[in-house]
Amino acid sequence: MNQPDNYRFQVDLSGMINILSNHLYSSPKVFLRELLQNAVDAVTARKVLEPDFKGRVHIELAGTGSGATLMIEDNGIGLTKEEVHQFLAMIGQSSKRGKDLIMGETSFIGRFGIGLLSCFMISDEIVMLTQSAQGGPSLEWKGKPDGTYSIRELATELSPGTKVYLRCKPDCEIYYEPQNVEKWIYDYGALLPHPITLRTGQFEKVVNPASPEWIAQPELARGYRNEVLQFGERLLGERFRDFIPLQTSSGRTGGIAYVLPQAVNLHAKKKHRVYLKQMLVSDKAENILPDWAFFVKGVIWSDELQPTASREHFYENDRLEEVRAELGESIRGELIRMAEYDPDRLRHMIRLHALSMKALAVADENFYRMIHRWLPFESTYGRRELGELLEDNQNIYFTLTLDEYRQITHVASAQSLLVVNGGYIYDAELMESLPAINPEIRTERLLPEDVSLAFTDITAEERMKYFELTRLADAALRRFRCRIQLKRFKPAELPALFTLSKESSELRSLEVAEEVSPDALSSVLNSLGSILKLEGAYSTLYMNLDNPVVTRTFMPANSRIFVNTVEMLYVHALMLGQYPLNKQEMDVMNQGVLRLIQAGLAADTHRGDEDQP
Numbered sequence: 001m002n003q004p005d006n007y008r009f010q011v012d013l014s015g016m017i018n019i020l021s022n023h024l025y026s027s028p029k030v031f032l033r034e035l036l037q038n039a040v041d042a043v044t045a046r047k048v049l050e051p052d053f054k055g056r057v058h059i060e061l062a063g064t065g066s067g068a069t070l071m072i073e074d075n076g077i078g079l080t081k082e083e084v085h086q087f088l089a090m091i092g093q094s095s096k097r098g099k100d101l102i103m104g105e106t107s108f109i110g111r112f113g114i115g116l117l118s119c120f121m122i123s124d125e126i127v128m129l130t131q132s133a134q135g136g137p138s139l140e141w142k143g144k145p146d147g148t149y150s151i152r153e154l155a156t157e158l159s160p161g162t163k164v165y166l167r168c169k170p171d172c173e174i175y176y177e178p179q180n181v182e183k184w185i186y187d188y189g190a191l192l193p194h195p196i197t198l199r200t201g202q203f204e205k206v207v208n209p210a211s212p213e214w215i216a217q218p219e220l221a222r223g224y225r226n227e228v229l230q231f232g233e234r235l236l237g238e239r240f241r242d243f244i245p246l247q248t249s250s251g252r253t254g255g256i257a258y259v260l261p262q263a264v265n266l267h268a269k270k271k272h273r274v275y276l277k278q279m280l281v282s283d284k285a286e287n288i289l290p291d292w293a294f295f296v297k298g299v300i301w302s303d304e305l306q307p308t309a310s311r312e313h314f315y316e317n318d319r320l321e322e323v324r325a326e327l328g329e330s331i332r333g334e335l336i337r338m339a340e341y342d343p344d345r346l347r348h349m350i351r352l353h354a355l356s357m358k359a360l361a362v363a364d365e366n367f368y369r370m371i372h373r374w375l376p377f378e379s380t381y382g383r384r385e386l387g388e389l390l391e392d393n394q395n396i397y398f399t400l401t402l403d404e405y406r407q408i409t410h411v412a413s414a415q416s417l418l419v420v421n422g423g424y425i426y427d428a429e430l431m432e433s434l435p436a437i438n439p440e441i442r443t444e445r446l447l448p449e450d451v452s453l454a455f456t457d458i459t460a461e462e463r464m465k466y467f468e469l470t471r472l473a474d475a476a477l478r479r480f481r482c483r484i485q486l487k488r489f490k491p492a493e494l495p496a497l498f499t500l501s502k503e504s505s506e507l508r509s510l511e512v513a514e515e516v517s518p519d520a521l522s523s524v525l526n527s528l529g530s531i532l533k534l535e536g537a538y539s540t541l542y543m544n545l546d547n548p549v550v551t552r553t554f555m556p557a558n559s560r561i562f563v564n565t566v567e568m569l570y571v572h573a574l575m576l577g578q579y580p581l582n583k584q585e586m587d588v589m590n591q592g593v594l595r596l597i598q599a600g601l602a603a604d605t606h607r608g609d610e611d612q613p
């Protein structure tokens with residue numbers, strides 16, 4: 001039997017670089033992050049040998065446009081000749097881990113052994129001068145994107161550390177512009193513990209602030225209010241007025257949750273900024289804080305989460321879940337403390353971010369108990385804090401939907417009945433669970449039918465008297481699938497009240513959708529609508545005989561304009577209930593208004609004629 005021929009895989013470096021730049025990294029600017037973290041790791045490695053050693057990183061920009069160069073220097077561990085061959089020349093090899101420890105814990109930031117390749121996105125050559133802190137000659141290594149490299153021993157001995165030189169590749173000028181470089185260094189390295197200096201021409205400055213004490217112990221941040229707020233403004237580009245320190249019990253993840261100065265939409269993208277081992281990983285992390293915490297923007301640092309190879313995300317694993325829960329607990333704990341010791345601050349926060357607070361209250365009964373009196377609700381008494389509503393009422397009615405609330409609101413207000421609109425997200429749930437957190441309160445779901453019971457029936461005589469006209473009105477509204485009921489109810493100023501059954505509510509929504517949707521969808525809606533129509537989806541218009549307009553309408557003398565008036569009262573009731581009008585109803589309203597104008601003008605002309613001598 002023939003022996004198989006064995007070969008070694010070959011790696012096409014330019015293909016790898018293409019993958020990195022087009023699929024792994026979101027932007028070529030990450031080369032700066034990779035260089036910074038190599039410099040910091042080199043310092044970390046040197047500190048193992050010399051614990052009191054003070055690390056530093058220095059960057060220099062020279063030349064402009066296509067002639068620009070960038071140099072980054074560290075005073076870290078450096079590389080010996082063997083290490084250069086092993087770690088720089090072998091892609092995927094890293095000095096920062098044992099063989100199988102890609103997911104294991106180290107104090108280094110790097111681990112995958114690919115970061116340096118990112119420099120080829122903006123330079124056609126990487127030149128590295130290095131001197132190992134462990135002795136040996138100073139070396140020059142030059143690597144090219146075609147996979148070739150050279151090593152040379154230098155005649156002069158450098159001090160321990162490494163310098164990397166890059167020269168601008170065509171069309172990459174923006175990556176060498178001083179303002180950009182300074183901004184990105186700050187973005188990536190604001191939390192790094194060593195000073196990073198940047199020299200451009202004659203000017204040199206330290207880009208990152210000295211690491212404040214409260215980074216290691218976020219609880220201390222309370223004592224540095226202005227500094228912490230300024231830090232947030234510089235990092236996140238927004239001016240904040242309040243913040244909550246974050247810390248997990250292990251102390252390995254901490255941060256600051258900045259309270260957003262404006263209300264935010266429930267579906268707004270959360271963009272928290274996360275640093276792993278003091279290096280920026282993501283400024284768009286969504287999953288590091290619980291969903292309900294959308295009223296804050298976090299700056300979070302951790303050394304316990306696992307970065308992906310792009311280093312722009314971290315793994316969604318058990319640890320992340322625990323960290324998220326613990327950070328959420330920091331926020332929740334602070335809110336609960338505020339409820340006891342700083343209620344004004346909490347009230348202000350709730351006013352601004354009621355939705356977020358309600359989301360948390362739904363999930364957490366204890367929190368709900370602490371803050372319920374400050375949560376705002378829309379009710380027949382207006383938009384009020386629950387505490388205010390509870391002052392005079394131990395019984396609260398609520399509706400489940402916005403539609404039900406619309407149907408009830410006028411009649412309920414007229415009877416001074418407290419009804420909370422449960423149609424907004426979380427509100428009905430909160431109403432339902434209110435008695436559980438405060439047993440003195442009773443809440444009850446109210447249906448439109450329950451409120452209409454408060455209507456007074458008309459007498460048998462009245463029914464006889466208005467029989468014919470009621471039939472006529474019914475006939476007039478048949479095309480809107482609406483029936484008339486003559487009643488008496490409060491307030492007398494309300495001429496008519498429109499109510500929908502569940503089926504007719506669905507039908508109305510379908511009809512409105514059908515009017516604005518394209519043909520294909522329209523036919524589906526149409527057939528759905530036909531089914532509902534067959535099932536008799538009628539709505540009801542309650543007309544109020546206590547109202548003077550209605551009484552006049554139902555006088556036999558007005559039969560000439562009776563149908564038009566009934567139609568107008570119907571449309572008016574729809575508008576009061578804030579129902580969108582369909583085309584037919586819109587026509588009724590337009591014609592009605594025009595008719596009114598004409599009638600007014602005619603009356604005027606008539607009077608004018610009479611005034612003529």
Ligand SMILES: Nc1ncnc2c1ncn2[C@@H]1O[C@H](COP(=O)(O)OP(=O)(O)OP(=O)(O)O)[C@@H](O)[C@H]1O
Pocket residue numbers: 034038039042074076077078079087088093094095096109110111112113114115116117161162
């Ligand atoms: N400034 C430096 N000082 C000392 N050694 C360095 C320096 N830069 C790179 N190296 C060496 O080169 C190796 C490869 O670097 P590279 O940036 O490609 O990968 P890494 O940092 O190990 O891992 P990652 O891909 O996760 O960043 C490193 O493991 C390290 O041994």
